[in-house]
Amino acid sequence: MYKVFVGDKPIILTTKVEQEIDFKNYLLDTVNIGKVIKELNTTSLKEVRLIHKNEEKLLKKFLKKLPNVIAGGGKVYNEKKDILFIYRNDKWDLPKGKVEGNETIERTAIREVSEETGVGGLEITKPLETTYHIFKRNGRHKIKITYWFEMKTSFNGNLYAQEEEGITKVEWLNPNQAKKALENSYANIKLLV
Secondary structure, eight states: OEEEEETTEEEEEESOOOOOSSEEEEETTTOOHHHHHHHHHHSOOOEEEEEOSOGGGHHHHHHTSSOEEEEEEEEEEOTTOOEEEEEETTEEEOOEEEOOTTOOHHHHHHHHHHHHHOOOSOEEEEEEEEEEEEEEETTEEEEEEEEEEEEEOOOOSOOOOOGGGTEEEEEEEOHHHHHHHGGGBOHHHHHHO
């Protein structure tokens, strides 16, 4: 099973057909993805489930439905175990961004975290869950595939919000502050934190 978010509502990719209650089932092979996105954005549906019989082909078939944007990002801890958050588009988020050229996804994640926050000395400690969400740019829907990494740093210098990327704040949040920030964040980020 995979979850692909449209805003905070999931499209669930699954092999199981269940009775529809507050969701709708569609066959992955024949679904009109534009219609599904519109339904999630304009109705009270809680989710949409796209069904395919072959578990191994679920994600691959879905990702062919829209252009893909590959990104890397980080859930960064400092020595006090605070988590690095950014504030963009009136929501708390984790730093991430698109792959440039032929850089590795790990290099992308470190570069983007550093560019968006000013934090240096980043070291990847382990890969985290990959997230998927649908967004609209220039009138076209795309799927952003974000590869996340847990990182650590002993950096204690000044934080810099990359304003040209729409980031207005960068902060280290302790566990209680992070919990509060997640009340105004994205479903994908809540899964990671």
